[in-house]
Amino acid sequence: MRNSTFLTRCKPFALSLLSLMMLGSTAKSFANNDLPDLGTAAVNTFSLEKETVYGDAYMRVIRSSAPMLNDPVLSQYLTEIGNRLVAHATGVKTPFYFFLLQVDEINAFAFFGGHVAVHTGLFLNADNESELASVLAHEITHVTQRHLARSLEAQQKTGPAAVAGMLGAILLTLAVPQAGMAALATTQALATQSKINYTRLHEKEADRIGMQILVDAGFDPNASANFFGKLASRYRFTTTPPQMLLTHPLPESRITEARDRAHQYPLKYVPDSLNFQLAKARIQVRFSSFNDQAVLGLFEKQLSSQNYGFKEAALYGKALALFRLKRFTESEKIIDELLKVDSDNLFFLDTKTDLLNERREYARGITLLEAQRKMKPTSQVINANLANLYIEADQPAKAIPLLEDMIFLDKQNQLPYQLLNLAYKKLGNQGMEYYSNAEIMALGANYKGAIDQLNFAYRASENNPLQMARIEARIRQFKQADKAMDAFK
Numbered sequence: 001m002r003n004s005t006f007l008t009r010c011k012p013f014a015l016s017l018l019s020l021m022m023l024g025s026t027a028k029s030f031a032n033n034d035l036p037d038l039g040t041a042a043v044n045t046f047s048l049e050k051e052t053v054y055g056d057a058y059m060r061v062i063r064s065s066a067p068m069l070n071d072p073v074l075s076q077y078l079t080e081i082g083n084r085l086v087a088h089a090t091g092v093k094t095p096f097y098f099f100l101l102q103v104d105e106i107n108a109f110a111f112f113g114g115h116v117a118v119h120t121g122l123f124l125n126a127d128n129e130s131e132l133a134s135v136l137a138h139e140i141t142h143v144t145q146r147h148l149a150r151s152l153e154a155q156q157k158t159g160p161a162a163v164a165g166m167l168g169a170i171l172l173t174l175a176v177p178q179a180g181m182a183a184l185a186t187t188q189a190l191a192t193q194s195k196i197n198y199t200r201l202h203e204k205e206a207d208r209i210g211m212q213i214l215v216d217a218g219f220d221p222n223a224s225a226n227f228f229g230k231l232a233s234r235y236r237f238t239t240t241p242p243q244m245l246l247t248h249p250l251p252e253s254r255i256t257e258a259r260d261r262a263h264q265y266p267l268k269y270v271p272d273s274l275n276f277q278l279a280k281a282r283i284q285v286r287f288s289s290f291n292d293q294a295v296l297g298l299f300e301k302q303l304s305s306q307n308y309g310f311k312e313a314a315l316y317g318k319a320l321a322l323f324r325l326k327r328f329t330e331s332e333k334i335i336d337e338l339l340k341v342d343s344d345n346l347f348f349l350d351t352k353t354d355l356l357n358e359r360r361e362y363a364r365g366i367t368l369l370e371a372q373r374k375m376k377p378t379s380q381v382i383n384a385n386l387a388n389l390y391i392e393a394d395q396p397a398k399a400i401p402l403l404e405d406m407i408f409l410d411k412q413n414q415l416p417y418q419l420l421n422l423a424y425k426k427l428g429n430q431g432m433e434y435y436s437n438a439e440i441m442a443l444g445a446n447y448k449g450a451i452d453q454l455n456f457a458y459r460a461s462e463n464n465p466l467q468m469a470r471i472e473a474r475i476r477q478f479k480q481a482d483k484a485m486d487a488f489k
Contacts, residue, residue, distance in 0.1 A: 055114065059412065062117070063443055068102075070415045075413075076379065083096070085140055099116075099117055099118070103119040105119055107119040108122055110143045116143070128223070128272040129273040130220035131223045133219045134227055137214040141206040147205075147206070207254065210224070211258070224262070225255055225258035274310050274312060277309050277312075281317030295324075312342075328355055331351070335351050346381045350385060357392060360392075363393070366386065366390065370386065373386060397427060399419065403420045417436050418440060420436040431461035432457070432467070454471050
């Protein structure tokens, strides 16, 4: 149901982008809440400025339509791995933003403005962190080499209509490959062999440069061939391949080239990561199609047969499964033992906090996380959990500065705004409750709804002139943003 909703929302948005492209408009970045200034200059190249605008707008549609996963533990882990890879990439011209979609299918895709989406199914099917990193490195290369923009620029020779058709089809292909492939098949751009070859060249380039990034970041160069070879073997005879194979075809020659390329690097043992296996266990329990009892059985079997990469990950998965089944005492016993060995592990601390919250032992949880915050002041895991505990403990005023710090570091994250909304509601500050709700709506491209919320906020803030001025300014910004989004329609 979520995917069909996403497709419904994507189609008109893709057509909107086509209109903008055909008009040849230029725009300023939405980033940091700067709003676009649509003009009429002819499009000669698809500029970085345009990429930022399109990427931000498309990201807002994804937030409103796709099953986006706002789990601070998984988000922080994915961002750290992504940033580790980006640090070894060349040609980085935009910030990167990594995010998760709760979809069991294997896929990852990158689009304008440095956005990289990862399906939870990728974690479920990767055996180790290097395999996950190999896919991320490939997608990072699509961004640094500006493959989407280069594809569009190559089509300018065909004419504006062909460029517009390619833009919409590419965006659809990234998010919903089945629909996107159908759209691509109807465009003149894909009717020529030269276009097909151009796409293959992009894939080869992403494979080659991506592997160099992978190796430079300290991962196993064989991971790419291993993972894609495994996928090709598993789905060789199926009529419904995973989305990744629709957007990243795997001819045997490509897998062979990946193996040959990996053999050019010195042989090096790269151990797997405990945090990757903890992330995989977390997804298996909380964000996959497994039922609670079945997933408990999975980890109990791993432990009884000692068939695991890390015993800690199997124990963590069991503790999460017990928590889901409301067997809190058994879950906490396991988590406490894990914390004795690794007291700073964010996966374990997050679950310990959940257990204390469940028992309403807010003071203990706050003490635990305040001590951790001194060592990790920017951790979204620590700050989100601590803010939530303050709200639950009827101390919402203490949560607000933590959440404002989170927003300062990541303006694209809806979670701190959602927690802010709860904090202001508990404080009885109706004006800021409406204000924070407006920010949530704007992140989902619902500017009209956001403006309505700000109007409510303005009326509720009559005795606070400074707050009223702030709201007035935001209303003006959202009206401009709404007008800019209307230009896409």
